[in-house]
Amino acid sequence: MSGVTLTNVVKKYGETKVIHEVSLGIEEGEFCVFVGPSGCGKSTLLRMIAGLEETTDGKVEIGVRDVTRAEPAERGVAMVFQTYALYPHMSVEENMGFGLRMNGHPKAEIKEKVAEASRILKLDDYLKRKPKALSGGQRQRVAIGRAIVRGPEVFLFDEPLSNLDAELRVDMRVEIARLHKEIGATMIYVTHDQVEAMTLADKIVVLRAGQIEQVGAPMHLYKDPDNRFVAGFIGSPSMNFLAGTVTGNAVTVPALGGREVSANVTLPAEGSAVLVGVRPQNLTVVEGGGLTLDIRERLGGVAYDHILTPDGGKMIVETRGDEDIPESSAVDVTFDPADALFFDGSTEARLR
Template sequence: MSGVTLNGAIKRYGDVQVIHGIDLEIEDGEFAVFVGPSGCGKSTLLRMIAGLEETSDGTIRIGQRDVTREDPAERGVAMVFQTYALYPHMTVRENMGFGLRMTGHDKAEIKRKVDAAAEVLQLEKLLDRKPAALSGGQRQRVAIGRAIVRGPEVFLFDEPLSNLDAELRVEMRVEIARLHKEIGATMIYVTHDQVEAMTLADKIVVLRDGRIEQVGAPLDLYRDPDNRFVAGFIGSPSMNFVEARAEGEGFHAPFIDQLLTLPVRKLPEGNKATLGLRPEHLELDHAGSGFTVELTEALGGVSYAYIVSDATGERLIVEERGDERSHTGDKVGLRFDPSRIMAFDAESGLRIR
């Protein structure tokens, strides 16, 4: 297996540049996840690594090899797409072994590799079935098995769970995590779903407009984002953001009409800031006032109260646990630990540390 290194990777379509000088190192055996909103360049970057998109400038290395100009078949990668792309007239065994058959491997070797991959993916009892007789999750496992039998240096996944229902997505997340642990391969995974990113990744790469916003371990990005974009993108529900301004030794926050002293560097007096508060770091005061509950989502062990500030109209989401839960129309107050608040420069979006 091998790691992947990008140095100054650029992608242009004519005069339009969509990937802007990406520098990134993915270690051997690491599970890296590319996340970001639609159009941020995550799939384009994955396809550049695969060789399906030409790299306009910069270099891509797999292990010690510069593969920037190599054909996809020569790069030692295998890709699993959003669509299963299985041959309907072939059995599972034939689908998984098709690539090896096309490259001239003998039947005994193909059988050995397919049987080994089927065992890893728990497909042994399905080898003689055709795709029409499989569930969506089983078909995706076959597509992954087809990649495994090739013995690639790097596995590339392009939103492989998008076509599955919610229950199957959870099941396949577990399957892919187990697969990575079992074979220890380098894997790069593209998704727009930050829950998938948080649960699967060793390293998350957050992209926006063809640039890297931040790279790090899932909990590091969650607890210590560099800017407002990352803070809002990582976490479900999203972080709450409210307006404030630098005043004295802290920030005046109109949404509660209080001066908050935070353990961060002071901005020039009067400068605007944005304060970020995670839903789980807020608590409703049912005897208080200042906010109105617009909606409560009761999900069993946890509820999310959507509240609006009576003073500013700003909306926040508050996580609720325990027996006492809010109801639509309730008048409530808000409690929180100021040390949990993150502050961002209102103009640049950068974290104030």
């Protein structure tokens, strides 16, 4: 296995630049997740590493090799796609060993590698079945097994769970985490689902509009985001953002009835626009006030209260236990100012 280094990589389609001078280091054995909204460039960046998209400018290195202009087959990577892309007329065993057979590997070697991949992915009972006799999760495991038998330096996953239902997504997420733990390979994984990113990654790369917004460990990005975009994207439900203005060493928030929120950060000039960010679990709903409890979503042990503010804004509050405040009630929300994050109202950069 090897690490991956991107140095000022650029991708253009004609005159349109979709990847903007991205530089990134992924360590050997690391599980790195590219995450961001649709159209942010995460799959394009992955395909550039794979060699399926030409790199317009910059350098792509796998290990110590410059593979910027190398063919995909020469890069030592294996890719798992959204679609399973299995041959319907071949058995699981034949599908997993197909690439090795095409490259002329001895039958004994193929059998040994397929058996090892089957053991890792718990596919021993399905080796003689055709893809049509498998569930979606089992088919995706076969596709991953086909990648494993190749013994690549780097595994690339392009939203591999997006075609599965919710329960299978959870099961496969655990399978992929266990796979990484067992084989210790370098893995790069693309998803728009920040839950997948948080649960799988050693390192998350948050992308927006073809540029990196922030790189870090999951909990680092969650607790210490650099800007509003990262703060809002990482965490589910998303962080609440309340508009306010600087008043001395505090921020006055109109949506909370003009309440002042003390800020232990360097604030901009008096009267400047600031956003106060508070995560749903750090808010508490109390009866009486200028807000309205609109809808309560009960999920068993946890509930999400959707709160309407007088200015037409919305907030989400996470509650636990049996909440007895009825919907449509007048309410207020409280929180510890130490749990709030503050962002510049113009640039949306984090204030520290």
